[in-house]
Amino acid sequence: MLTKDELEQFWAEGNKTYLDHISIDCVVFGFHEGQMKVLMLKSKNEKDWYLPGGFLKIEEPIDDAANRILKDRTGLEKIFLRQFRVFAAPDRTKHHNDLYHDNPFFKQRFISVGYYALVDFFDVTPTADAFSEVCTWRDLEDLPTFQLDHELIFNTALDTLRLQLSYQPIGYNLMPKEFTMPELQKLYETILGKKLDRRNFQRRMLGFGILNKLDQTRKGGAHKAPYLYSFDLENYKAALKEGLKSGW
Amino acid sequence: MLTKDELEQFWAEGNKTYLDHISIDCVVFGFHEGQMKVLMLKSKNEKDWYLPGGFLKIEEPIDDAANRILKDRTGLEKIFLRQFRVFAAPDRTKHHNDLYHDNPFFKQRFISVGYYALVDFFDVTPTADAFSEVCTWRDLEDLPTFQLDHELIFNTALDTLRLQLSYQPIGYNLMPKEFTMPELQKLYETILGKKLDRRNFQRRMLGFGILNKLDQTRKGGAHKAPYLYSFDLENYKAALKEGLKSGW
DNA sequence: CTACAATTGTGTACCAATTACACCCTTGTT
DNA sequence: AACAAGGGTGTAATTGGTACACAATTGTAG
Numbered sequence: 001m002l003t004k005d006e007l008e009q010f011w012a013e014g015n016k017t018y019l020d021h022i023s024i025d026c027v028v029f030g031f032h033e034g035q036m037k038v039l040m041l042k043s044k045n046e047k048d049w050y051l052p053g054g055f056l057k058i059e060e061p062i063d064d065a066a067n068r069i070l071k072d073r074t075g076l077e078k079i080f081l082r083q084f085r086v087f088a089a090p091d092r093t094k095h096h097n098d099l100y101h102d103n104p105f106f107k108q109r110f111i112s113v114g115y116y117a118l119v120d121f122f123d124v125t126p127t128a129d130a131f132s133e134v135c136t137w138r139d140l141e142d143l144p145t146f147q148l149d150h151e152l153i154f155n156t157a158l159d160t161l162r163l164q165l166s167y168q169p170i171g172y173n174l175m176p177k178e179f180t181m182p183e184l185q186k187l188y189e190t191i192l193g194k195k196l197d198r199r200n201f202q203r204r205m206l207g208f209g210i211l212n213k214l215d216q217t218r219k220g221g222a223h224k225a226p227y228l229y230s231f232d233l234e235n236y237k238a239a240l241k242e243g244l245k246s247g248w
Numbered sequence: 249m250l251t252k253d254e255l256e257q258f259w260a261e262g263n264k265t266y267l268d269h270i271s272i273d274c275v276v277f278g279f280h281e282g283q284m285k286v287l288m289l290k291s292k293n294e295k296d297w298y299l300p301g302g303f304l305k306i307e308e309p310i311d312d313a314a315n316r317i318l319k320d321r322t323g324l325e326k327i328f329l330r331q332f333r334v335f336a337a338p339d340r341t342k343h344h345n346d347l348y349h350d351n352p353f354f355k356q357r358f359i360s361v362g363y364y365a366l367v368d369f370f371d372v373t374p375t376a377d378a379f380s381e382v383c384t385w386r387d388l389e390d391l392p393t394f395q396l397d398h399e400l401i402f403n404t405a406l407d408t409l410r411l412q413l414s415y416q417p418i419g420y421n422l423m424p425k426e427f428t429m430p431e432l433q434k435l436y437e438t439i440l441g442k443k444l445d446r447r448n449f450q451r452r453m454l455g456f457g458i459l460n461k462l463d464q465t466r467k468g469g470a471h472k473a474p475y476l477y478s479f480d481l482e483n484y485k486a487a488l489k490e491g492l493k494s495g496w
Numbered sequence: 497c498t499a500c501a502a503t504t505g506t507g508t509a510c511c512a513a514t515t516a517c518a519c520c521c522t523t524g525t526t
Numbered sequence: 527a528a529c530a531a532g533g534g535t536g537t538a539a540t541t542g543g544t545a546c547a548c549a550a551t552t553g554t555a556g
Contacts, residue, residue, distance in 0.1 A: 182532080467553095
């Protein structure tokens with residue numbers, strides 16, 4: 001974390017590096033021990049948490065900016081990222097504290113482009129940014145209070161993710177390379193917030209043709225060892241593009 | 249249309265009124281004589297057409313800006329509007345002509361927020377903006393060449409609209425108050441670009457519970473007079489919110 | 497004023513997908 | 527060796543979607 005002076009220096013330089021008025025906020029979803037997680041940050045001086053975010057460099061493509069920001073927070077490149085909405089209420093940064101408001105760069109109005117990301121929990125190394133000293137996964141069942149409009153951004157991302165689940169495959173970016181059917185089902189149940197029938201889930205999932213059944217089982221539990229699966233990346237990508245249901 | 253001097257004046261004042269780097273582009277869909285239409289503009293000096301658009305005022309909510317822009321082009325207030333994506337390639341305005349590029353306001357990089365709108369064709373009074381003298385409906389089957397990245401914006405809007413058709417009701421904003429089932433079917437067929445079975449369409453549509461059957465028929469054609477329907481606004485709005493299919 | 501063409505209203509048989517279950521198999525523990 | 531906890535696979539019942547057939551209404555041509 002920067003000192004107050006360093007911070008002021010950073011902001012003073014802001015508009016030489018970054019485009020005015022544009023910011024990016026990211027909702028990073030992970031999945032661990034049967035729980036959905038979101039990556040969040042907190043600075044020492046404040047009690048509220050916020051989402052990973054940043055600004056757009058003057059000549060940078062916006063998806064590159066989102067990737068850059070997330071690489072800094074997670075160590076990951078080539079993250080599954082999707083733009084889902086712009087947050088632009090004129091007063092969205094009004095409640096910021098003086099540290100920011102005294103500063104000419106941060107004082108301006110920001111139109112924030114919201115992205116959500118799906119990542120494999122174990123691949124991520126949460127890394128705090130210059131304005132915080134805590135960066136960690138938060139459980140969806142136990143969320144902290146949010147800064148600014150970040151609760152709205154988070155909720156909108158979750159709604160979008162749930163909606164997309166009904167016509168697009170999800171999981172490739174959230175699961176490890178190999179996984180069992182019950183593990184995948186748990187992911188779906190967690191995103192949707194409801195229980196699904198084990199047998200029907202399996203049939204339907206297999207029916208999509210995006211899974212490869214491996215000739216191995218996951219030993220360890222005091223039960224029958226479940227088979228391992230991996231995603232068939234080619235079919236998975238095709239399903240992403242064309243959707244899982246025909247609609248009309 | 250403004251003269252060159254007036255135009256320069258307008259741009260010179262630009263950043264006193266408008267926020268830098270942010271623009272808005274709108275894809276306005278209408279429906280007339282069995283054809284899908286898009287509202288487009290053209291200026292005298294150029295052969296390519298462009299979409300209705302504008303800028304965000306310094307303290308204006310972004311949805312208000314989109315509504316304001318569309319009110320200017322169509323005369324309509326309270327249009328059905330939906331944000332669908334941000335267009336932000338750094339070179340997206342590079343191919344603009346000198347009239348614009350010589351100008352400090354327009355020379356800057358713009359991040360454009362894309363909206364699509366659905367309107368009743370007959371309610372619209374197409375009105376040119378300050379930079380054009382043609383503003384008119386263009387048939388989807390006979391589109392002109394587009395300026396800048398407006399073809400990408402248009403295509404993305406159409407894809408989004410088609411996708412939304414599979415899980416949300418559409419029509420309230422595009423149809424007149426009272427309409428017949430074949431007329432509504434024609435709308436769906438036009439958006440989707442394919443024929444649907446008349447009888448199955450009717451059954452499914454009625455199954456959604458968003459239509460009121462009226463005790464009148466539309467006379468005039470040399471055929472059996474079809475019944476008139478109107479939307480049940482309450483159920484329609486509920487369906488918009490919850491979606492038409494359960495998904496999982 | 498009657499026959500006709502066009503188009504709408506309604507019904508039904510068939511196939512596919514989803515749901516709700518039952519039964520047996522494997523694994524580690526007691 | 528018996529048992530508890532889960533997992534693999536199957537099937538009947540229901541729902542939903544698709545592909546048709548047939549009767550009814552309207553304006554027009556003769």
